[in-house]
Amino acid sequence: MTTVDYVLRLGDDALVTAQRLGAWYAAGPEMEEDVALANIALDQLGAARLLLTYAGELEGAGRDEDALAYQRGPADFRNCRLVEQPEPDFGVVIAKLLLLSAFQLPCYEALAGAGDERLSAIAGKARKESAYHLDHATLWTLRLGDGTDESHQRMQASFDTLWPFVDGLFAGDDGGPVDPAELRKAWTSTVEDVLGRATLTVPAPVAEPTGERTHLVELLAEMQQLHRAHPGARW
């Protein structure tokens, strides 16, 4: 039996990622990249909508995708902290996309063949999109990691900055058909291979910082502002 929290976690990872990527539209290093990041954001948003809709149905309290996206506070978001980290540099966007899609791809692949029919259908679609995301992040990591001294240094700094949050990808099996911890082996092999080819160093393990999730608070304040100011507003 799949729990609400399990589905929320998958959906919130995708939703928060979509919101972060959306902020890069028209801010990428080249026009094609603006289009690419917007497309990836759209894929993540699409998956988030399906997952939150399903979570709302499992919960059975009458909350739809909009209620779950716009009317929950930061304490109720189940996403891992990796996805909410700020992206002050394009290197962080790419590093985060690599770390996330190297998780999402095997996760969706496993879910597509697992027992929950609804998750299996959603994952069956999302995995094809994740494969594109991983490919895209890999190409940029190679290009920047194995690029100039400046790009190499910034790519390495981006992975170093995000590394304390990678454990969160595999934490907390809230009760679903695939335990995230079991995906760690596949994830490690993908990430280590790409970083190695990009002449980057895999950072040493670091404990996740504790404390207030101020980045998530700020992200949600922006994302939910319109809905909170005009409840129920429609196009």
Add this chain to the structure above:
Amino acid sequence: MTAAREAVAGVVDPELRVVTIDELGILRAVDTDDRGHVTVTITPTYTGCPAMDVIRADIGAALRAAGHADHEVRTVFAPAWSTDWISPGGREKLAAAGVAPPGPTRPVALSLAVRCTNCGSPDTEQLSRFGSTACKALWRCRACGEPFDAMKAY
């Protein structure tokens, strides 16, 4: 009263306006029960495809125009849509409109060239794996210089 299937099959894709939803493989089924209630089953191309709401509305309008006021549109996700479902006729229309049709998603023994939609040359290069909509990538012809969209094999 036009047959429901015929009415729905003629709905064009709002982002690829040269092909119908039937030719794209988005339309799964049109069922009419004994009381004349029509159930249309569709499947999205990409999970976040923003055209789905327009497609649902266009199906409703086409059915009403054909005299089928009593209808519903269902969305299913499994089995997942693939570009392999685009009909041969749909592929021809895409190419004629400047969108290179997708290759097969199954493994092939060699990589297939994407032909320029302007001059037909196979000497083309991919500029970006992402394009103007979720289902397309951006290409350029080395022979004639024309940039064009190509539908991703998916």
